Amino acid sequence: MIGLNPQPSTPNPKPQTLNPQPSTLNPQPSTLNPKPSTPNPQPQTSYICAMTRTKTDILVLGSGIAGLTFAIKASRLFPDQQILVLTKTVEGESNTRYAQGGVAAVWDLEKDNFEKHIADTLDAGDGLCKADIVRIVVEEGPERVREIIGWGAQFDKEKDSNDYDLAREGGHSEHRILHYKDLTGWEIQRSLMEEANKYPNITIDEHCFALDLITQHHLGRMVIRVTPGIECYGCYALNKQNGDIDTILARVTVLCTGGAGQVYKSTTNPVIATGDGVAMAYRAKGRVEGMEFIQFHPTSLYNPAGDNPSFLVSEAVRGFGGILKTAEGEEFMQHYDPRLSLAPRDIVARAIDSEMKKRGTECMYLDCRHLNKEDFLVHFPTIYEKCKSIGIDPMKDMIPIVPACHYTCGGVLVDEFGHTSIHRLYAAGECTSTGLHGANRLASNSLLEGLVFAHRVAHDLVGKLEGWEFQEGVPDWNVEGTTDPQEMVLITQGLKELRDIMSYYVGIVRSNVRLKRALDRLFLLYQETEELYKTTTISPQLMELRNLITVAYLITRSASHRRESRGLHFTTDYPEQLPFVEYSVL
Numbered sequence: 254m255i256g257l258n259p260q261p262s263t264p265n266p267k268p269q270t271l272n273p274q275p276s277t278l279n280p281q282p283s284t285l286n287p288k289p290s291t292p293n294p295q296p297q298t299s300y301i302c303a304m305t306r307t308k309t310d311i312l313v314l315g316s317g318i319a320g321l322t323f324a325i326k327a328s329r330l331f332p333d334q335q336i337l338v339l340t341k342t343v344e345g346e347s348n349t350r351y352a353q354g355g356v357a358a359v360w361d362l363e364k365d366n367f368e369k370h371i372a373d374t375l376d377a378g379d380g381l382c383k384a385d386i387v388r389i390v391v392e393e394g395p396e397r398v399r400e401i402i403g404w405g406a407q408f409d410k411e412k413d414s415n416d417y418d419l420a421r422e423g424g425h426s427e428h429r430i431l432h433y434k435d436l437t438g439w440e441i442q443r444s445l446m447e448e449a450n451k452y453p454n455i456t457i458d459e460h461c462f463a464l465d466l467i468t469q470h471h472l473g474r475m476v477i478r479v480t481p482g483i484e485c486y487g488c489y490a491l492n493k494q495n496g497d498i499d500t501i502l503a504r505v506t507v508l509c510t511g512g513a514g515q516v517y518k519s520t521t522n523p524v525i526a527t528g529d530g531v532a533m534a535y536r537a538k539g540r541v542e543g544m545e546f547i548q549f550h551p552t553s554l555y556n557p558a559g560d561n562p563s564f565l566v567s568e569a570v571r572g573f574g575g576i577l578k579t580a581e582g583e584e585f586m587q588h589y590d591p592r593l594s595l596a597p598r599d600i601v602a603r604a605i606d607s608e609m610k611k612r613g614t615e616c617m618y619l620d621c622r623h624l625n626k627e628d629f630l631v632h633f634p635t636i637y638e639k640c641k642s643i644g645i646d647p648m649k650d651m652i653p654i655v656p657a658c659h660y661t662c663g664g665v666l667v668d669e670f671g672h673t674s675i676h677r678l679y680a681a682g683e684c685t686s687t688g689l690h691g692a693n694r695l696a697s698n699s700l701l702e703g704l705v706f707a708h709r710v711a712h713d714l715v716g717k718l719e720g721w722e723f724q725e726g727v728p729d730w731n732v733e734g735t736t737d738p739q740e741m742v743l744i745t746q747g748l749k750e751l752r753d754i755m756s757y758y759v760g761i762v763r764s765n766v767r768l769k770r771a772l773d774r775l776f777l778l779y780q781e782t783e784e785l786y787k788t789t790t791i792s793p794q795l796m797e798l799r800n801l802i803t804v805a806y807l808i809t810r811s812a813s814h815r816r817e818s819r820g821l822h823f824t825t826d827y828p829e830q831l832p833f834v835e836y837s838v839l
């Protein structure tokens with residue numbers, strides 16, 4: 254078994270001049286276009302590098318639901334402290350903006366209650382949820398949702414009524430999903446950006462790519478995973494527009510960098526989802542948990558022309574009456590689960606995977622032809638339009654679907670207040686493992702988790718933040734011995750190889766031999782990429798490849814440790830569940 258031990262950037266002992274200028278304030282929220290944008294149309298691959306320095310009281314990495322909610326809350330709690338949010342493309346580009354289904358919260362107290370939402374979450378999590386965390390998120394969730402409604406987030410209401418139109422999704426026993434058409438994430442992202450823009454102490458720096466977290470390692474000390482008292486002093490970040498590398502010193506750093514779906518060939522996650530935060534935290538010797546639990550969305554639109562990201566056909570379509578069928582129009586879910594098309598995602602994804610393999614087909618189908626066209630258009634205008642754009646009319650044709658990587662359940666290990674194992678480093682949102690999802694995420698629980706933990710992290714800082722000083726003596730990023738990349742193909746091909754390895758060997762169905770092969774291949778890729786990293790000028794493409802290799806390793810290693818099938822992790826060598834519960838922490 255290989256041991257992959259990625260190191261953060263090498264500390265450079267040369268003292269550097271400190272530039273106390275804050276980074277540029279960008280008070281205008283970038284326009285959020287409901288159509289998916291191409292964040293990096295012409296990736297810049299080579300830079301002229303200057304070293305800059307910034308100080309901020311609170312550093313937030315990521316501008317999705319977790320990052321922006323945290324920034325707004327922190328701004329209200331600490332109006333005199335500077336909050337700097339880095340985002341690697343534009344402010345509005347995140348996993349958040351693509352969320353379609355909605356946010357789950359107990360709302361209709363006549364029919365629903367906390368215990369039911371808790372029971373559904375625990376049921377999906379297949380024994381691995383942390384019960385105290387589930388209760389916290391479910392019970393605090395409605396209040397957090399009310400807050401974003403207060404900030405301007407809109408959710409659909411029932412016809413001629415002031416009551417919210419609550420949807421029901423797979424695994425939920427009640428209607429409790431607040432949604433805005435099939436653009437819920439877009440609406441949440443829009444309202445958070447508008448709200449964040451109101452606070453003068455929040456600065457959002459776009460096109461700023463966080464490279465590495467700064468710890469004692471950068472002061473020349475030896476830091477290993479068992480070193481007690483590892484501290485985070487901020488991060489190094491690449492300004493993608495001018496190539497400067499900024500040493501950002503902060504009293505506290507909050508990771509909100511989202512998921513890692515881009516590690517697979519087919520994913521619903523946008524191209525920013527490269528697991529940077531998880532990889533940075535692991536390189537900084539932080540603890541990471543539950544990475545084997547990767548949720549594949551059963552129904553992404555199958556487009557033979559290929560899409561990155563794959564277009565998601567929301568679970569809500571099945572909640573609305575869409576039925577899974579074969580190409581011949583026969584239902585098949587009765588062979589897998591009594592809940593049929595509304596069974597939890599992992600069961601549906603495995604059923605589709607198994608039917609596709611059995612029949613040797615590229616996709617299966619979702620039949621919506623029997624549904625009312627007017628209602629379908631009201632609820633799913635984007636899905637309808639996207640299908641039409643590839644020649645499928647959902648009212649006349651069955652929609653071709655295929656499973657795609659959708660959600661990273663594991664991540665940086667945090668406790669109930671978002672503390673990571675590294676002092677002065679917090680984390681919230683999809684980059685974390687809070688214990689809410691266990692071995693499988695219940696649909697629409699993740700936006701809720703982002704809101705609840707962003708709030709908890711902000712409040713945990715009260716009484717602590719002012720006591721944390723800026724670290725002295727942190728060197729600039731070390732560029733010695735690096736030159737511009739001559740062979741971009743090494744990076745692009747490396748990425749392709751990585752996705753192939755993960756999709757073929759560490760996908761929906763796993764086995765010992767596949768995982769062993771994946772680890773062997775990953776080790777080669779890791780060695781080659783580290784060599785490239787040591788000799789090449791830094792670029793987002795190279796850093797993302799490096800981060801994805803680390804994430805791939807964490808997924809594969811955690812999967813090979815788990816000698817059972819549970820939740821999203823299914824292995825043909827250990828199809829049964831063990832009678833005891835074990836968490837995989839690396």
Ligand SMILES: Cc1cc2nc3c(=O)[nH]c(=O)nc-3n(C[C@H](O)[C@H](O)[C@H](O)COP(=O)(O)OP(=O)(O)OC[C@H]3O[C@@H](n4cnc5c(N)ncnc54)[C@H](O)[C@@H]3O)c2cc1C
Pocket residue numbers: 314315316317318319320339340341342344346347348349350351352353354355356357437438461462463464509510511512521522523525526529530565659660681682683684696697698699700701703
């Ligand atoms: C298609 C789709 C549909 C979904 N539907 C739902 C749903 O209906 N309900 C639900 O609850 N969940 C849904 N999810 C999941 C949910 O959207 C995410 O889990 C959630 O939005 C994650 O929020 P986040 O703030 O943690 O991360 P994100 O929203 O992904 O934000 C991450 C941020 O980090 C930034 N970043 C990353 N790396 C760096 C770096 N190195 N330097 C600087 N910045 C960086 C990114 O630029 C981005 O701003 C869906 C996800 C997808 C992809």
